[in-house]
Amino acid sequence: MTTIHVEHFKKALLLLLDESYENVHGFYLDKNSSMFETLANINAEEASIPVGGKCATLAAQVKHVSFYLEKIALFMQDRNAPNVDWSEIWRTVNVVSADEWQAIQDELSVNYKNIRKLIESIDDWPDVDSVGIAMALVAHSAYHLGEIRQALCVIKE
Numbered sequence: 001m002t003t004i005h006v007e008h009f010k011k012a013l014l015l016l017l018d019e020s021y022e023n024v025h026g027f028y029l030d031k032n033s034s035m036f037e038t039l040a041n042i043n044a045e046e047a048s049i050p051v052g053g054k055c056a057t058l059a060a061q062v063k064h065v066s067f068y069l070e071k072i073a074l075f076m077q078d079r080n081a082p083n084v085d086w087s088e089i090w091r092t093v094n095v096v097s098a099d100e101w102q103a104i105q106d107e108l109s110v111n112y113k114n115i116r117k118l119i120e121s122i123d124d125w126p127d128v129d130s131v132g133i134a135m136a137l138v139a140h141s142a143y144h145l146g147e148i149r150q151a152l153c154v155i156k157e
Contacts, residue, residue, distance in 0.1 A: 006123065006125060009125060010120070013138065014116065015027070017112075017137065019034060020034060020138060020145060021112050021141065022035075022037075029145075033145075033149065034145075035065075035145050036109070038152070039105055039148075042152070044098040046152075047059040047096055047104075048094065048101075050094070051151040051155065056093075057093065057094055058148055059101060060090055060094070061147055061148050062104050062105065062108055063093045063108075064089045064093075065108060065140075066107045066108040066112075067084075067089055067111075069108070069111035069112055069115045071084055072115065073115045073118050075133070076122075077118070079129075115137065
């Protein structure tokens with residue numbers, strides 16, 4: 001059986017998260033299209049526009065990603081972490097002020113840094129669930145970044 005070295009897995013995971021959030025390395029994003037680069041060009045008014053009749057605002061998308069990072073970090077540390085209401089943000093985050101929009105982005109930054117620190121501290125990925133959670137972090141982040149970037153095509157027409 002061939003195995004993947006933990007350090008190789010961790011390095012690849014952190015590189016993909018870095019691409020999703022901060023620095024495009026060319027794995028799957030175009031130059032200047034990471035999460036934080038994208039958010040830097042969105043104001044509170046734009047973040048408050050729902051895309052389509054029943055779709056979420058960009059503020060809700062970003063708040064959801066931040067919440068996801070926070071809760072997955074807790075789950076990675078304690079598989080018995082309590083269940084959460086994943087739909088609350090979609091129901092409650094709509095129009096945001098400039099200060100609220102900045103707070104959502106700041107929260108995302110903090111939760112992103114926390115999940116990176118947690119991943120850096122992990123020395124063992126002992127089972128399929130652990131590896132699956134790591135892969136889901138990248139997939140979920142990339143999915144919502146794509147949603148945000150697609151919504152911008154409509155919002156910034």
